Amino acid sequence: MSPRKAAALRNGDGASLREHLIATAERMLSNGGTAALTVRAIAKEAGVADGVLYNHFADKEELIASALRAHVRTVEAGLGALPEPGTGTVERNLRAQLAYGMAMHAAILPAFAGLIDRPSVLSRFAERQDQDGEPPWKERLLGYLRAERDLGRLAAHADLDAAAAMIIGVCHENVLSTVFPSAPETPAPKGKDVVDGVVAVVLDGIRGER
Structure with a gap:
């Protein structure tokens, strides 16, 4: 050596x-x-x-992509375990899922923001995600929702892809609002307000009584 x-x-x-x-x-x-x-x-x-x-x-991009994936794993490890299907209530579990997603995206945003103009690194990162044993949070969230549906705790006809897209989308929006702040007169909701509102809409919808 x-x-x-x-x-x-x-x-x-x-x-x-x-x-x-x-x-x-x-x-x-x-x-x-x-x-x-x-x-x-x-x-x-x-x-x-x-x-x-x-x-x-092979090149610097491969090393940075590997470091980026390691960074995401480190962040996720610090957030603790996600709730298991069938435990507690669905509402409480969705709150935990959303809080997890918001915290994770807030923690990794600085690293990803510096790579917007380096698509080759992001592509390598995506490849590494596919190769890892632990699926990304999006897939784990969908897996949780499907398991709850199989247990009868969510409606059999529920559009789980749409529900997951809503939850993940609000994580992206909430984090991006720190980069592009809302105007002072229309502040973006934060923290618990976001969690409460999104969970209520996912579970109850927005359609009025017929």
Whole structure:
């Protein structure tokens, strides 16, 4: 093992050099966004020569996509477990799902915002999501709704794709409103107000009495 590699892995946790590079890039991404993620900066932070990155990744985009996926997993791990179908009430569980989604999107927005003009990284990130064992939150939300429908706690005819789209969409809107704030005279609802309103609409709809 070279002195540089030995220095990079001196934490002694048994991580491979590839994992060390991903963890380093994830830490830099989390602390300073994507602007500072140059090959030279990542290599310096990781304690390796610049060319070492290309021994483990096809290019910088693959490393950043891997770091981005690791960042999302870290954020999700800190949010705790989602409710299981059939436990508690559907209303309480939907509140938990929506609160989870809003917190997750708020935490990862800075990283994704810096990649809007780098579609190749986002494409690599999507590929990594498909390869991971843990499905993204959208699929887990749909799985939860389907399980509740199978248990008879949601209507058999319920359009679950539409319900999931509403829940996920309000997470996107709520986070984007921090980037493009509403005018002062029409403030966007936040936090508990959003959760209460969306859950009520998902469960009860908006049609008046016939």
